[in-house]
Amino acid sequence: MPAYVIAHLQDAAPHPDIAEYIERISGTFEPYGGRFLVHATRHEVKEGSWPGGVVMIGFPGLAEARSWWDSPEYQEIAPLRSRHIDGDIIMIDGVPEGYDPTTTAASIRAAALAAE
Template sequence: MSAYVIARLRKASLHPDIAEYIERIPGTFEPYGGRFLVHVTPHEVLEGTWDEDVVMIGFPGIEEARAWWDSPAYQEIAPLRSRHIDGDIILIKGVPEGYDATKTAAALRGALEG
């Protein structure tokens, strides 16, 4: 089951460390099957407010995503970003192939009734 690292990053002033981080990060996640799905692309707010930038990296599974995050290669470059950009970063599992939300709704209805 796929997994995703999602970052909501606050706007920051440009700094050479950020350019270096962006240059180096793809090499850190590629060995784990990771790839950018979203990388600070323009977004449209449909509800609420969202002034931050979004980065989303997809991995084949949660183990690969955790291994990337904990890897010496990533940990070496992480401060290049974290010293200059505040944000929130989460790791989340995707839904399995064939996921059916109506089954989740049925389980919720059962819990409400019982």
């Protein structure tokens, strides 16, 4: 099942460390099957507020995403970003092939009826 690393990063002043981080990051996730899905693109807020930017990296699975995050290669460059950009970063499983959201809706409906 695919997995994703999603970062909601606040805007930051340009800094050479950030440029170096961006130059080096792709090389850290390629051995784990990772690739950018969203990076340095504009977003359109439809509800709420979402200052800053979004980065999304796809991996074959959560194990590969975790291995990338914990790898010495990524941990070496992570401070280049974290010293200059605040944000929130999550890892999340994708849905399996053939996922049907109506089964989730049925579970919610059953739980709501049981709570009545």
